[in-house]
Amino acid sequence: MPQQLSSKEASLFRSVVRHYEEKQYKRGIKAADQILKKNPKHGDTTAMKALIMNQQGKTEDAFTLAKEALKMDMKSHVCWHVYGMLYRSNKNFEEAIKAYKFALRLEPESQQILRDLAILQVQMRDCAGYLQSRHQMLQARPQMRQMWTGLAIAYHLAGQLSEAENVLTSYEGTLKHSPPKTDIEHADAIMYKNDLISEQGDTQRALDHLEKNGKKNLDHLTVMERRAKYLFQLGRKDDAVKAYKALLDRNADHSVYYDELMKVLDIPGEDEAAKKAVFDEYAEKFPRCDAAKRLPLDFLTGNTFREQAKHYLTHMLNKGVPSTFANLKHLYSDDFKKDALLTLAEEYLAANQGEGKSGDVSKGKAAALYFIAQHYNYYLSQDLDKAMEYVDKAIEMDPKSVDFAMTKARIWKHRGNTQKASEAMDHARQLDTKDRYINSKGAKYQLRNNENETALKTMGLFTRQDAVGGPMADLLDMQCLWYLTEDGEAYARQGNIGMALKRFQSIYNIFEVWQEDQYDFHTFSLRKGQARAYIEMIRWEDNLREHTFYSRAALAAVDVYLSIHDKPVAEENQANGGDAVEKKKAVKKARKEQQRLEREAAEAAAKQDPNKGGQQQDAKKVDEDPLGLKLAATKEPLAEAMKYLTPLLQFSQKNVDSQIAGFDVFIRRKKYLMALRCLLAGFDLNPEHPRVHEQTVELRLALNKDQEIPERVLELVNAEFNVDAKTDIKKMNTEFWTKNQDSPDHVLSSIKAQKMLGDDMATCEEAVEELLSMDNVTFEVAGKALQTLRSWRSGQADAFRQAAHDKWPEVTLFA
Template identity: 55%
Template sequence: MQPLSQKEGTLFRQIIKYYESKQYKKGLKAAEQILRKVPNHGDTQAMKALILNSQGHQEEAFALAKVALKNDMKSHVCWHVYGLLYRSVKNYEEAVKAYKFALKLEPEQQNILRDLAILQVQMRDYDGYIESRQKMMQARSSLRQNWTALAVAYHLAGNYKQAENILETYEKTLKQPPPKTDLEHSEAVLYKNTIIAESGDIERALEHLNTIARANLDRTAVLELKAKYLLQLDRKAEAEAVYRILLDRNNEYRAYYDGLEASLGLDRSDEGSKEKLVEIYQSYAEKSERTDAPRRIPLDFLKGEEFKSAADKYLRRMLNKGVPSTFANIKALYAEAEKKAVIEELVLGYASGKQANGSAEANGEPSDRFEEAVKYFLAQHYSYHLSRDLEKALQYIDQLIEKNPKSVDYNQAKARIWKHYGNTQKASETINHARELDEKDRYINTKCAKYQLRNNENETALKTMSKFTRNETVGGPLGDLHDMQCLWYLIEDGEAYLRGRDYGHALKRFTAVSDIFEVWHDDQFDFHSFSIRKGQIRAYIDMVRWEDHLRDHPFFTRAALSAIKIYLQLADHPELGNPNNNLDLDKMDAAERKKAQKKMKKEQEKREKEEAERKAAAAKKANAKGDDGEIKKEDTDPKGIKLLETKEPLEVALKFLNPLLEFSPKSIEGQNLAFEVHLRRKKYVLALKALNAAAAIDPENPKLHEQVIRFRLTIDGLKETDPKVSEVLNASFKLGPASTDLKKFNTDWQQKHSQSPSHVQSALNVRHILDNSSKAQNETDLKKLLELPTITTEQAVAGLDLLDEWQSEAGVKDSYRQAASEKWPEVTVFQSK
């Protein structure tokens, strides 16, 4: 490598500072200045590549980095930069290789070691992480954070003994005890205590905790751990004393009450413990008039007249105050039918004004606030799924709105009732009226947008959300919602587009959700070094463990399931990949074909014009920056057309399916979809694995029955084309009948589940698969299912989807929809289109 002069050497060091402070233009200018004098200087070329990559010029950066390596293969800077470039594109394996090569050239380089360590813990390569942290600690043993990081590495790897030894060794090197105000030391010793406890030695963990308790700054954590350890060691009297101290500090935290009950050896199911339990909670209730928990918790375990008396007292107290959340606070009790009946009897008594049932009076007159609170409670009570009577709910809420028409709460409750009716149109209109009553309320604004999305009003919902977004950002309000990672909106928006069969927009939203989870996963990078540096170790360990289960979040599951369904549609109907060219021209006569082709040409020209306008607008906004100073790119595919045009929809579906199966293996719908994907991919062993997993979750699942039959047909079809595969699958496939008549098997299954609409629908679909000539009878039987008293609106909608799947005539669908509408006149989806 050609050496730099003193002037260029100073300039090179300045480039590094410019890069670290994100002054990229100055950095490029300095790099060009050096390269004019030393054109083949590898380190400068590498730093220029790093800056170009930060500016979004990825291809140019990689090309320049390769040139830099060619000019100086023995430069650790070039290899380090090469690793950083690979890390930026999430090719972690190649990044690790580059870092390790750089370390061979410069073994003591701390920056490279640090970057390698961060990447290793990000990839959960704990053995490699231990090795890297060991080297860093040995190089700079005076820094506490290096010792702590090594202990963390051993801890995450499951080596509790060595993790504890590392922390203890460092403590022995201290010449004098750290001051009491040293937050890092306070956190480190508490972290050491949790390691001892996790190793299973609770007795020693308690002893250690007692030695550090007085000087530790996190008093609450010390007390919580002490109570927990004492309870685990069955030292209940001591545990009781600590839990009482904790309750004096926070008398609304239920976990403390649970701990107190356990320390007193009280069992809620034991009648002998009831009196003592009541006495405890009464004593805490008397300490403060404002405390809720000790008044509410006894309702969970009291029975009979005791429950009625306590519930009466609690309800009167809350309703007298007019607390809007009263119903939300006690609806968990409705899981027990007896308690639900008692609560209904009490509140109806309040509504009728019977003194015997506890109606409130103020100065001899019934309280208006109490009366309104009672009616509001009853409206929510009759709207709730375990006590539903929507007509009564509507009567009560209408009475309240008549008295107070400008109440946001009352109008929102009415919108919820319409939602439960299934009338998404009225629900949307009502909640929008509630929003207009208080346009500064963000909560009701977001609720309104959600209801509008449920009514498939995508544009209106976005306009509603725009009232609380930064609309001047790139992409407008939708771009801001992406930046804010507003998952609920993206999922609801995607599901609304999916119902309207706008697969492009729907895929766009579900992919955005997946990308946000990927961002959250990548966000760990900064905390691997930040948390160690700041000494927040326990929170860091919690974060790492949380990240390990990131994708078992219900939001990811919802998005993944919906995205997979779309990709299955694309696999079955490739013409959907071009939403502007999905007409079946072969079935048209010459005149219709000519007309359709003319229309398609116009649509193509319109699309090209829109694309040109979008590119022009993107060029204007090329330098638009967000709050973080980074350039925000205009979305070049807002309608998701490119996502639809994928040539391998089943392979792309795996991006959603694999994490879904890994983190939510108990999702029956996930296993059902796994079967569908793998069957189409002709990965029969994986399809069988999904079937067996589904059977382990719910052997009577309706979809599973259908898939078992289809898999049997698939195996039988392989006998001629691939007899060996068929033989292997037959030997492993135990769910479906091998020799039994499939039609009889299906009929028997249908009779077994004759009162379950979902199961009968599945049986009818199997009958359709086995015998296409039975279509008319299937349609008739499907319509008869609407007469079952147990059928729900969701199951009726599933029947409508089946008719679509069977490609039934429009008249058949209209007849089905009309019959459903007669049974559920308010349900929007069954109303005439």
């Protein structure tokens, strides 16, 4: 039996709870100790003390104490609730849910436990459990609207749309008076209900509901957009035309409205005149509207296109709009339009050689030079010598133009000269030191040139000067993904795999934080009456790892771990440069500096409130691996690679690079079925990809050589694999080579396959060297070839690098 507290000690226990809620942890511990001094076996107090200790960062001690509390009182819902909260804080959600359920059985009426359980269930996407919890919460508090909305959302997430709609309808039936127009929660609930009706496919009922309730809704734009969509879906074309025209009158620069209006008007795709008439109407109605003048260029052809393009281009160049080329470059997939735009820009330039009184001619000439420079810098019309010539002329006319200087830096980048590109972009940055964007571009180009320290100083110009840990700490706090990615890739290029992995680990952790951040919004969104935004957030979170930045960082991390597996290196060789003694000194110095900064931060926080001196949130954890040495010294690199790879294969299945990386990991782990799955997925996505052919050869060879494959596995692989054991792989590789003999990338993969098949090293080296003589070889492919030679530990690598340098003297990679 649990010990009963006296009235004085019961009051003291309530103060423990209050101190915990107010984050006054030292006072809470002191009050708990006073109770335990007289009642050492009081489980609830022991549990609360464990909870406070966990907030102070003493996780292991907190779990030990919580288990003791359970032994003292197994039937205390407080002890079980606290036990669940400890697991929740350590991200062990499954165990936390078990503890909450046990606490709820002991105290079925506890709304706090029920709410915590429901939040964890939706966090884990346990829709059935969440639905049950929401039913109980509604029964306890039926007077609160957010309880009804929460139940509707639970049904929605479970896929039961009609039941979700019925819940909202039931609540509306309980209202004695219609809520005022200013009731934001009611307005959002109305639109959420309309969403549910629409998702059920009942368009007519969705329109009727919108017509009845939409007029007084605060979200006028959404009401107008949905009404137009419903009218079109129902075939009421005349009304839909009026609805989309009303939207265009509201925002004539929204291109989607034009697309939808064309569909409603049922204008044939080849009827250019009819489509142009629609745009001309709005160009005349809204003279400052850009979309009405630019969008016709997408479908116009021949002389009609030329006339419209001339009018648009002349207008934009006269105004000196820097984004003119960016607005038009999507047209370059059409050779006629690409050539026509260049001709028009050259004609404009020829007609504007003099100087106008107000400088308009000069401004237009500089804009035309800038446009032509961008034209020749674009990959579909690339001539970098001409691009440099025109951008230099533009800079001569306006030496202080940041846009012109940035384009010159991009031209150097496309030439492969990262050094000059970095210098040119830094020059552009210095032209406007108050612009954060150009500052970021300068840092990015410095990272591309492997200037990590310089780039950090550049970024430090716009980070918080008082940030503990310097600019990098602030960039981590701000979750600056692009910088962390570029920084990690730069370290990887330099061979500093420790720091590279540290950056990729930071990106992985940021996505973990984003995954966990939704925890607070499960209640916040309902409290604020934002059901639609909440559903949108849930769907976004479900596909979080599809994010481009995650894919890029994960693929880079997998490459690094593969390199560690293929070529293990000792811990002291992971840092970049210096001998082992110097590296150890650098590690020690970095750790001391980090500890000093953290100690100062903790002291500063303690001065503000002595009760928070040991609080975990107020002081960051000391970095025990400042140079990433422990990450690089992993004994199981393939297991670490799987941490990044698993989300890729789950959420980025349409990315061929993800499948290629998956094969590379699984083939090394001798997981042949999984490797085959990735290979087949890669083949479906891009059967002509050079790496897919290379991996096909690699898998067949591995199956032929590995004598320890279980017979059942071998049967399954052979049943699905279209290259059986009797296939002449050398002949297959030769046929692939012959078929793609004009593609340097494919030829390089064929050479690598040839090497795997056992061909003489000298023959393969000679074939790689011959790549440089191909007409369409690029310095990027030559860089891959050089990397291949180095991976073979070829003695011809330096000679190849020199030959590539002679062919591309400006490319930094071969310098």
